[in-house]
Amino acid sequence: MMYIFPLLSILMVMFDVQEKNNMERRIDSLTRSDIGHTLHHNNVFSPDNNWIVFDGRNDDTKIGETSSIGMVNVHTGEERLLYKTANQTIYGPGVGAASFSPVEDMVVFIHGLYDADSVKPYDITRRFGLAVNMYNPMVGMPMDARDSHAPYTAGALRGGTHSHCWSGDGRLISFTYNDEFVDPDLRMVGVMVPTEEPVVISSLEENNKGKKYAAIVTDVVRDPLPGSDEISKAFDECWVSSHTNYTIAFQGNTRNEEGETITEIYLVDIDPARILQDSSAVGKEGERPRTPDGIRQRRLSRTLKGLSDLRHWLRSDGRYVYALAKDDDNRNQIVQCEVSSGRFTTVSDFDFSISSPINMSHRGDKITFVANNNIYLFDLAIKKSVMLTSNSPEDLKIVGAPVFSRKDDMIAFNQYAESNGNEYIQIKIVHLCD
Template identity: 70%
Template sequence: MSESKVSTLTISAAGHTIHHNGVFSPDDEWIVFDGRNDDTKIGETSVIGMVHVHTGEERILYKTDHQTIYGPGVGAASFSPKENTVVFIHGLYDANEAEPYDMTRRFGLAIRTDKPMQGIHMDARDVMAPYTAGALRGGTHSHGWSGDGKLISFTYNDEFVDPDLRTVGVMVPSVGGVAVPKGKGNNNGALYSAIVSDVVREPKPGSDEISKAFDECWVGVHGSSKIAFQGNTRNDKGETITEIYTVAIDPATITKDTVAVGRMGERPHVPSGVQQQRLSRTSKGLSDLRHWLRSSPDGRYIYALAKDEQGRNQLVRCEVATGDFDYISSFDFSVSSPINISNSGDRATFVANNDVYVFDLESKGLDRLTANTPADLKVVGAPVFSRKDDKIAFNQFVDQHGTEYIQIKLVRVN
């Protein structure tokens, strides 16, 4: 495809970082972004905005109060697939130099696009024992809407116990939400939160135990009954490898176990009746390049990245019913970004060699959508398909009067 099909959508002198998934509004008219000009700076970022796909009009949806380099910080915003509502990471309101934004000190805030600045706390946070069922006491991150827009997945780090052990959790509907006592670090939540992945510090070699659960996706685009996530386990040699795990999600089972919230000195427990299952069993595991699992729309396959014999990142596919694991690409280059799958399920998009590509999952046809040269500034993050699959949004640095800003670009696809 020709370079003429690439357009720069945002032009204001600020960062415009898009999340790795779900950045298009349900009607495909808007793209949500945060104000980061550096992927690592959520704690310093104050703005969530959206830009109109056709006009380039930018609107601010949310802005933090009293933002400093220590927080509160916002970022990683994504649209519900069903409503004009976005969810994003928000650091604790009282962040300061002594207690700055941190992976254990954040929550999910939602904004309806017709009600800017009116934040809705999605997950409750209760740091005062005895803890409230349905609340957590750490930080939720990288929130992902289920295909029906009713549930939200996230990764979680506890503030008080094993803060370095990342887990995966979900938010499910709760009549009246979750109310917690008023206090420093506490907030109510519109949804009921629980951890759904079991982690241990030292997995037994050769077992299915994991020390980290992360970078998940919902299985299938229409329902909200299963999550796939990456888990760090140990092979028979004691080496850490990353495999694919799944966990069935039943909101009634999750909300029934009110003691899963845990007691002081404990991490939250996985509710009784919720059990993760190992899906893939490979020799080398998945790639160590940061990426999120992706599902086919029908829920049959999970897509990921894994290294080939030359150490290049290739696309792999794991069948949910059987665990069969196959390499589906054999590129002579290495994929260098997270991947996304089209809503129709037939294509993948990613970055390699500072260009955006589309790969046909069945014909194996490869299409380079951009024509960057070594002199062009860096493409960053993950390219994302629009809801209609007719365009792809991606981030690239653009020089504006001697300063480089992350801008949103669009490329049309057939």
């Protein structure tokens, strides 16, 4: 009998540990309505951590056909409509890719041109960023001005902005851009910066005013010189720093000495004052907008194979930029590039391949991603990963990028779920504990 109580104590401790582990990995199905609930790849949680914003897509490729932006309460599952397009058809206008400001109750998202039709449908060159206050739904504020009639207005663009990302202080917004009239296939990175007065545009067809001043901050050329630092595409960026000193890291397609296209990491420092001073950067008819005087990109990484061709966005903790690159077995691994030196290191050694974009915790200590239809959490300090879900390959598919909450206490992700004989993209939450 003298051994019974120690044994019971051990069993109770084991039960407590197991119970704690179950709590740490509790998964809730947050949305259930028969619509799509697609998450953007960044900033989907409200500043107070209580709401998640989503768009109504049930297919990642269908922004042009999507009419609604909504949000869901992480505690109650209540869904609210934030914005709905007027006169929506399969040709547009279309909305999608919504993200919260980190400091205001404001959401920015892609909006197609209002006059979209079968002749001029939603397109990568025909969209802009629209913002809505969560407490004033349906009232949209264009963030970037569009001026499609020369002579062009400084601070306006004439193509399409996409994948908007707030700086950490919420003052600036980065985006990717495709011009409508000159080299529409050459993607660039741009920013919107605060201005004392909105950018006012003449009320001609396909024009709109903008709350912020927009400019392109990357130089691209159609045929980069092999072995040079020239790029033919700038894309899928992130903010490296966001308070007083603004820096963007972005992916750039360049050519190695053999003339092969590889993707490297580039940096560009953003000086809002310089951007506002160079009104001629808007460009003239027949040319693309150019980078303002004093805004110049620089190459950070120099590798043999470059980054992975799996679409993903760079992430940074200020000291390092994180990305995906292929190992010798063609598996996507996490890599880091030191901002101060360009030193490039592979930090993971998984026996599987990452299959989604990555996201970094706000503390900068962990990275989340999808592999083998499951959500993983990777600890950068100890270089260990934990599988947070338990799906089989046959289970309904996880899609998109998992996203950390503002407090790093939750990870939101998208997974298809069956309802009334159909499959809908729903939002699920993994609850984490420190």
